[in-house]
Amino acid sequence: MATIKDVAKRAGVGISSVSRYLNNSGYVSEENKIKIEQAICELNYKPSYIARTLKARHAYMVALFVPTISHPFFCKIAYYIEHYLYERGYKTVIISSQNNKQKEIELLQMLEQNQVDGAIFITHHYYEKMNSKLPLVTIDRHLAEGVPCITSDNYQSTFNALEFLYQSGCKKIGFIGGQPRTESEVLYRYYAYQEFVHERDLPSIVSYSDIPHGEEYEVVRAFFENNPKTDGIFAASDMLANMVYQYATAHNIRVPEELKIISYDGIISEWIQYPDFTCVKQNVEAMAKAAVDVLLRRIKGKPYDKKTVIPCTFVKGKTT
């Protein structure tokens, strides 16, 4: 590996001239520029990021913390975050935490050691140690006082979707969702439902618990056995909506004639396109862009918004 020293020697100039040339800082004569360019080319020299980081105190890396990267929503947002970070010159270190405290601690160390410049969180844990000084941003989660948060308008879009079901004639509208373990923007989907049925004087038909992975169908089955006359479902995730549809098919309940379904997220549908769910689609790309933007503002010491709300899109499909 050639170093800056080798380049300087070969070009017959000083080290700092090479450095100035590389960083476009200070003056380098045309004559020397050419010599340096040649030397760099001949030696196939690449400046060391590591050494630069040691001096400059930034690594151009950001850590992305997700509960699991193997999930439709998280991998999609990871996709856009990586994209926008890359566009701004940053690499993405992925940490699939499995709610593993140890990984959280390592992240803090990475931050403190300048191995990464900041972090984006999309996770369920609450971390007391994460004070607002560190360059953090969260998506859909409240981490701590002062940590900026990007979220979709869970409340309003859920409310609108419910209104749509109501206007379509549903009188027994159910809510099926997994209960988040911590304070999270996702809770607002549930709040919106409760306020909606209260306002409209409708019955509250709810399945809202911490659903273990793989138990989704069982939850849906139990829901329908307890509430067979439900004529509209708001499912808080793609996966649950699919289970509802599957249950309906298996029990000869016609969708949308007898049962209308609206799903939140609309991520899986892009892959399988069947059934064509009516859904509230989170604007994942915009959320990712905003997260990157706010984080880089923090890193660079620029002013930023404490909270950014991204509107959802209502997509009419064939299940309503």
Added chain:
Amino acid sequence: MATIKDVAKRAGVGISSVSRYLNNSGYVSEENKIKIEQAICELNYKPSYIARTLKARHAYMVALFVPTISHPFFCKIAYYIEHYLYERGYKTVIISSQNNKQKEIELLQMLEQNQVDGAIFITHHYYEKMNSKLPLVTIDRHLAEGVPCITSDNYQSTFNALEFLYQSGCKKIGFIGGQPRTESEVLYRYYAYQEFVHERDLPSIVSYSDIPHGEEYEVVRAFFENNPKTDGIFAASDMLANMVYQYATAHNIRVPEELKIISYDGIISEWIQYPDFTCVKQNVEAMAKAAVDVLLRRIKGKPYDKKTVIPCTFVKGKTT
């Protein structure tokens, strides 16, 4: 940020004693150990990864190159790769390349600058510059001579699946797959089909082209219009299998009575569980583990296998 110097001063010892203490190398008296521990604690000192890397020439980071992280197969394998790398003390930098040459070049730079210690490739491009000296590993792709490759036994498992269709009574078995743009292990799914129908003296009914994202259904439709009497389908991916099922449902073709479907991958099915496809499941976790293992052997200069073949699992569902 406290440095090793601060710790040494506070503990009243030399810098190298602290370093020795931290790295468990060389001798440090019990007395000094305690003093050092205290100083570290009081100052909340964390050794700088960056500075260490500069000296030691490795970053404990690995780059993972995928065409897109927003895809069931790639995000699942990314999940396991991150897991196993983490277990071995390495972080994962994700690069979602979109077949973007520029990102490839940056990766090479990262390698050359020791910003990452190695890379795992799951991508469609062929890169001439990637010589076998660099610590690379590929999954399901041939990159270049000498770059070790991890792959599932595409040929044998496809062949077995076709045999299963045949034994179940199918006489007109079709193959639908997207054609990889480069030499790839995935090609063997197609080869296996061709040899199978040749051996059994069956007609070759094939749709095999480079399918643009979103065009899957159109491809399936065209296939069935040209070959309406097909009674068995081997779909080279989850997504295509779903499209086939969707087409069948829409055209009142009963599955599995009139049409049997076997899907390769079986990843999406874990998310949606419907329909319950018979499928050839790649052992993603084992592939990831092998990739990490081979890569770290390369990085550490240990001997490794040029090619590792991971067996697939045949899972009987309700579409056959």
Added chain:
DNA sequence: GTGAAAGCGCTAACAA
């Protein structure tokens, strides 16, 4: 305009 020199925080060889 330019280059020598002083670090960034750490490791490791070497002298004490």
Added chain:
DNA sequence: TTGTTAGCGCTTTCAC
């Protein structure tokens, strides 16, 4: 056993 010292590759004053 310990501390001093010379780098790792780069950036950045600061004299020349």
